[in-house]
Amino acid sequence: MTSRITSRRLLMVAAGMSLLGGAAACKSPWAATATPEGRTEVLVTETPGAPVPSAAASPTSSSPTPSPAPPSAGPSVAPTVQPVRKALSEAESKPVYDLDPSQRVVALTIDDGPDPRYTPQVLALLQQHGIRATFFLIGENAVEHPALVKEIADRGHHIANHTWTHPDLRHMSESAVRDELERTSDLLHRTTGRLPTWFRAPGGDFSPVSLRVAADLGLRNMSWSVDPRDWSRPGTSSIIDTVLKDVRPGSIVLNHDGGGDRSQTVAALKAYLPVLIDSGYLFTAPPN
Structure with a gap:
C-alpha cells in the first residue's frame, strides 16, 4: 500500500511538471499584476516539482572559453563586481499575499532560519516529497551557518531576505x-x-x-495567506488543522525553521504535506 501511494505522488509531480512546463513559455514566472483591491496577484507559471541544482552548479555549453589575460606590469587586483539589482514596477513593489487562484498551486515559505537543528529536518522532508520552497533567512543566523545556507541553495530552494x-x-x-536589508542581501549573495x-x-x-x-x-x-502561528508552538495538531482548513489554490503558507523549538513545525509538515499532495496540490517557489 505504501509503495502505491508513493508511486501516485511521484506521478502527480511528473504530471504537474508536464502540465505547467508548457505554460512557462507563454508567461513570465511569478509575474505581478495589480488587483482592484490594491493587493498584488502573482501568476504562477514556474514548474513545481523536485528541487533542481543551483545555477552555479549547472554547466553552460554555449559559454565561450575566455582568452588569457595579457601580462600586467603591476600586481594583479581582482575587480569588484557590483550586483545588478532589478528596477521594480509599481505593481511589483506591492506585497504579495496570494498566487493565481486558478491553479491548484501552493507556495511553501520557511522563516527565521537557518537553524542547525531544524533546517536539515525540513530539507529532508522537502527532498522526500520533491518540493521547492522559499527560505526567508535572517542575516545573523546565516552568517553563523554559511554551509547550511549553501545547502539550502544547492538543493534548489529559493533564498530570500528576512532582515539581519x-x-x-x-x-x-x-x-x-x-542596513538590515542590504547587509542580509549582500551576505546571501556572497554565500x-x-x-x-x-x-x-x-x-x-511592512511599512512605507x-x-x-x-x-x-x-x-x-x-x-x-495561511498562518498556523507555528512560532507560538500551539501544538502539532493545531498547526496541521489550520493549514488544511485554510489552504486553497494560490495560498502562500507560512512556517518557521528557526527562532526556537520548531519540533512541532517539523512534525506538522510531515503530516500535512502528504495530505496536500494527495489532494492534488503542487508546490512552487520563485525562480532562482
Missing part, C-alpha cells in the same frame, strides 16, 4: 532599515552567488519606509 536581526521595521529610520529578489518583513509588518527601501534594493515583498 528580525526587528520591527515600522519604528526604524530609513538608514536603519536599509550562494545569488542576489536575493524577495523580502519578507518580520511579522509581515521598508517598501521604499526594498524597491530600491530590487526586492519584491512576499507576505502570506
Whole structure:
C-alpha cells in the first residue's frame, strides 16, 4: 500500500511538471499584476516539482572559453563586481499575499532560519516529497551557518531576505532599515552567488519606509495567506488543522525553521504535506 501511494505522488509531480512546463513559455514566472483591491496577484507559471541544482552548479555549453589575460606590469587586483539589482514596477513593489487562484498551486515559505537543528529536518522532508520552497533567512543566523545556507541553495530552494536581526521595521529610520536589508542581501549573495529578489518583513509588518527601501534594493515583498502561528508552538495538531482548513489554490503558507523549538513545525509538515499532495496540490517557489 505504501509503495502505491508513493508511486501516485511521484506521478502527480511528473504530471504537474508536464502540465505547467508548457505554460512557462507563454508567461513570465511569478509575474505581478495589480488587483482592484490594491493587493498584488502573482501568476504562477514556474514548474513545481523536485528541487533542481543551483545555477552555479549547472554547466553552460554555449559559454565561450575566455582568452588569457595579457601580462600586467603591476600586481594583479581582482575587480569588484557590483550586483545588478532589478528596477521594480509599481505593481511589483506591492506585497504579495496570494498566487493565481486558478491553479491548484501552493507556495511553501520557511522563516527565521537557518537553524542547525531544524533546517536539515525540513530539507529532508522537502527532498522526500520533491518540493521547492522559499527560505526567508535572517542575516545573523546565516552568517553563523554559511554551509547550511549553501545547502539550502544547492538543493534548489529559493533564498530570500528576512532582515539581519528580525526587528520591527515600522519604528526604524530609513538608514536603519536599509542596513538590515542590504547587509542580509549582500551576505546571501556572497554565500550562494545569488542576489536575493524577495523580502519578507518580520511579522509581515511592512511599512512605507521598508517598501521604499526594498524597491530600491530590487526586492519584491512576499507576505502570506495561511498562518498556523507555528512560532507560538500551539501544538502539532493545531498547526496541521489550520493549514488544511485554510489552504486553497494560490495560498502562500507560512512556517518557521528557526527562532526556537520548531519540533512541532517539523512534525506538522510531515503530516500535512502528504495530505496536500494527495489532494492534488503542487508546490512552487520563485525562480532562482
